[in-house]
Amino acid sequence: MRRELQAVACVGCLAALSFPAPAASAARASAERSTAQSRQACRVVALKPSVVQGTVRATAVRSGCADQARLRVRIKVAVSGPDRVVKSGSQIIGNGRITAKTACTSTPRRYYAVALDAQGRAGQSRSIKLACGRPAAGGGFASTPETAVVTLTNRARAGNGCRPLVHDAKLHLAAERHSADMSRNNYFSHTSRDGRTFGQRIKATGFVFRQAGENIAKGQPSAAAVVKAWLDSPGHRANIMNCAFTHIGVGHHAKGPTWTQDFGTR
Numbered sequence: 001m002r003r004e005l006q007a008v009a010c011v012g013c014l015a016a017l018s019f020p021a022p023a024a025s026a027a028r029a030s031a032e033r034s035t036a037q038s039r040q041a042c043r044v045v046a047l048k049p050s051v052v053q054g055t056v057r058a059t060a061v062r063s064g065c066a067d068q069a070r071l072r073v074r075i076k077v078a079v080s081g082p083d084r085v086v087k088s089g090s091q092i093i094g095n096g097r098i099t100a101k102t103a104c105t106s107t108p109r110r111y112y113a114v115a116l117d118a119q120g121r122a123g124q125s126r127s128i129k130l131a132c133g134r135p136a137a138g139g140g141f142a143s144t145p146e147t148a149v150v151t152l153t154n155r156a157r158a159g160n161g162c163r164p165l166v167h168d169a170k171l172h173l174a175a176e177r178h179s180a181d182m183s184r185n186n187y188f189s190h191t192s193r194d195g196r197t198f199g200q201r202i203k204a205t206g207f208v209f210r211q212a213g214e215n216i217a218k219g220q221p222s223a224a225a226v227v228k229a230w231l232d233s234p235g236h237r238a239n240i241m242n243c244a245f246t247h248i249g250v251g252h253h254a255k256g257p258t259w260t261q262d263f264g265t266r
Contacts, residue, residue: 042066046115046125047180049075050173051141052205054132055101058087058125060115063194068094069118075100078110078127086111104132126254141169146176146250148223149261153240153248156231162243168264170207171249175260177201178216179251183258188218202262207247209264213239217259223252226259239263 042065049058060073072090076083087102112127128143142150147167154164178192178201185193192201198214215236220226230236239245244265251260 042121044115044117044121044123045184046113046123047177048125048128049111049113049130050169050176051104051130051132052169052173054104056104056111056130057099057101058113059097059099061097062093062117063095065095068092071098071117073098073100074114075102076112076114078112104130107131141172142167142250143252145223145252149227149250150248152223152227156240160241162241165245165248168207168247168249170205171202171247171262171264172251173205174202175249175251175262179253179258179260183253183255190214190216198262202264207264209266211244211265213242213245213263215239215261218256220257220259
């Protein structure tokens with residue numbers, strides 16, 4: 001039977017949960033919402049690119065919008081001179097997400113994503129250096145802090161007799177998206193702003209699991225600090241020391257800073 005484990009960490013407090021996250025009730029739109037309020041709620045966000053199955057992928061998200069508009073996503077490479085668009089895509093949508101993908105090269109390049117809708121709303125992700133062919137310790141898709149969290153987590157597991165976790169690109173995507181969403185929308189929860197549980201977010205990336213868990217934290221300035229905070233909390237430590245887990249994904253967002261660890265057993 002699949003089980004979902006949870007643990008929560010925050011600045012100044014720690015809490016651990018061992019039951020599935022409750023599904024959030026569906027948001028109900030108010031009939032009296034003004035046009036100005038609707039426009040203010042409409043947002044366009046670009047998610048940080050990642051490597052999935054040998055391709056660089058970037059996603060644009062449009063949410064809280066009452067109208068339909070053409071949403072564009074562009075994958076850009078930072079170079080000397082004007083940055084170059086290597087792939088773009090567009091679709092007319094109300095609320096939702098679109099993804100563009102391009103071939104990943106063995107030469108490291110610094111990618112970022114740009115999102116833009118026809119109403120002039122725009123968003124840009126932070127950049128990340130990505131490469132394929134000979135993955136680094138973090139899988140070739142992770143930032144330095146994210147890779148450091150994996151290393152420190154596996155070091156702690158080794159002391160408990162557990163095998164090292166594999167940093168998986170799909171779990172990384174689920175974790176990175178959640179850290180970014182919590183940071184940008186100023187909330188702290190295992191339940192996403194759109195009501196999804198961490199299990200549902202992991203499934204959305206295509207990672208099939210028999211057991212899953214999640215740790216989140218906010219405010220710790222470094223990989224060492226956040227792993228220590230998790231290890232000092234029984235609920236978080238239980239996830240890290242669960243020898244049944246085989247894979248991990250770590251997402252870090254500088255604002256907060258905000259951290260997510262997603263664990264899985266295939």
